[in-house]
Amino acid sequence: MGRLVHYHHPCADNFSLTFSSGSAADVIERRREADGETKLVGYPFETPVYVLYEGTRASESASDIDYEPDWLEDRLSGRPRATQVTAFRLVELLEAAVHAREAEEFRLYKDFEPDQIHRALENVSWGASLPIVAGELMSNLVLRHALPNANHRTAIAMLQFCIESADPTFEMPSTHVDDDTWKAWVDPYIVESKRLITVRRNNVRFEHLRRLGIDIVERKGGIRIELDDYELDMHWREALSQYAKRHEEHCISFAREILEQADRTDLVDRTGPTxxxxxxYLETGVVERDFTELF
Structure with missing residues (x-):
């Protein structure tokens, strides 16, 4: 096996890799400059590598989630109707996911950011072919990371609603995590999505690790990123753009795969919704749905 370091601290996954060096003194100096909590790990390879992990806010149990309607309305006040409706449905989906799974399975890692939903909707090619619209919608919701967790699961549900808005007779193939088909075709798409978004935000750090002789970065969930599989040597702004495009293409492929799995290839060339x-459709077409059935 190649030389592996962890992206999230192995004992505290709210700490993530921010700096690495072959010199312990360099990492200790960087640690002194850090504003928040840090952890340092030395990897005892033949040529040691030292990694600094910095903490984000402490995660909370999803059982603590409490988005009161008045609070949510206040957060969304003044925003476009599309953002408001999409945000309400996303929050309902998050609450349904927590209810359907064990609450402790979901940790809340960040605040709810409705402005990111607005930006996600702005980057969808509305009215293009259905797989493009649905895939771009999923991709941009994941990339913008508006919810405190479950962004992939809720984005897949939104992809489903997008397809249904073009054809209400569409029946989504099973994407339940407990279904045997999950690991066969859904899970690989989600895993690669997580690789892409991690590389997108960390290309400079990962290129430095590669130059230190590291082959693999492992993020939480056991997802391994083989550094040689990704182009890393570029400006971080270029990486944000390039890997966002790759992520969109990946999610469009997922949308096409869903149509094939559902035996609805007739929808591949269908025009997607505006x-x-x-x-x-979000406002009127899913009102009676039990969202827990999606998870």
Whole structure:
């Protein structure tokens, strides 16, 4: 096996890799400059590598989630109708996911950021072919990371609603985590999505690790990123753009795979919804749905 370091601290996954060096003194100096909590790990390879992990806010149990309607309305006040409707549905999906699974399975890692939903909707090619619209919607919701957790699961549900808005007779193939088909075709898409978004935010750090002789970065969940599989030597702004495009293409492929799994290849060339049509479906077409059945 190649030389592996962890992206999230192995004993505290709210700490993530921010700096690495072959010199312990360099990492200790960087640690002194850090504002928040840090952890330092030395990897005892033949040529040692030292990694600094910095903490984000402490995660909370999803059982603590409490988005009161008045609070949510206040957070969304003044934002476009499309953002408001999509945000309400995303929060309902998050609450359903927590209810359907064990609450402790979900940790809340960040605050709810409705402005990121607005930005996600702005980057969808509304009215293009259905797989493009649905895939870009999923991709941008994941990339913008508006919810405190479950962004992939809720984005897949939104992809489903997007397809249904173009054809209400569409029946989604099973994507339940307890279903045997999950690991066969859904899980690989989610795993690669997580690799892409991690590389997108860390290309400079990962390129430095590669130059230190590291072959693999492992993030939480046992997801391994083989550094030689990704182009890393570029400016971070270029990486944000390039890997966002790759992530969109990946999610569009996922949308096409869903249509194939559902035996609905007739929808591959169907025109996708406009933003107004999608929002109208969210507002009126899923009102009676039990969202827990999606998870």
């Amino acid at each position: 933003e107004a049509e999608f929002v109208e």
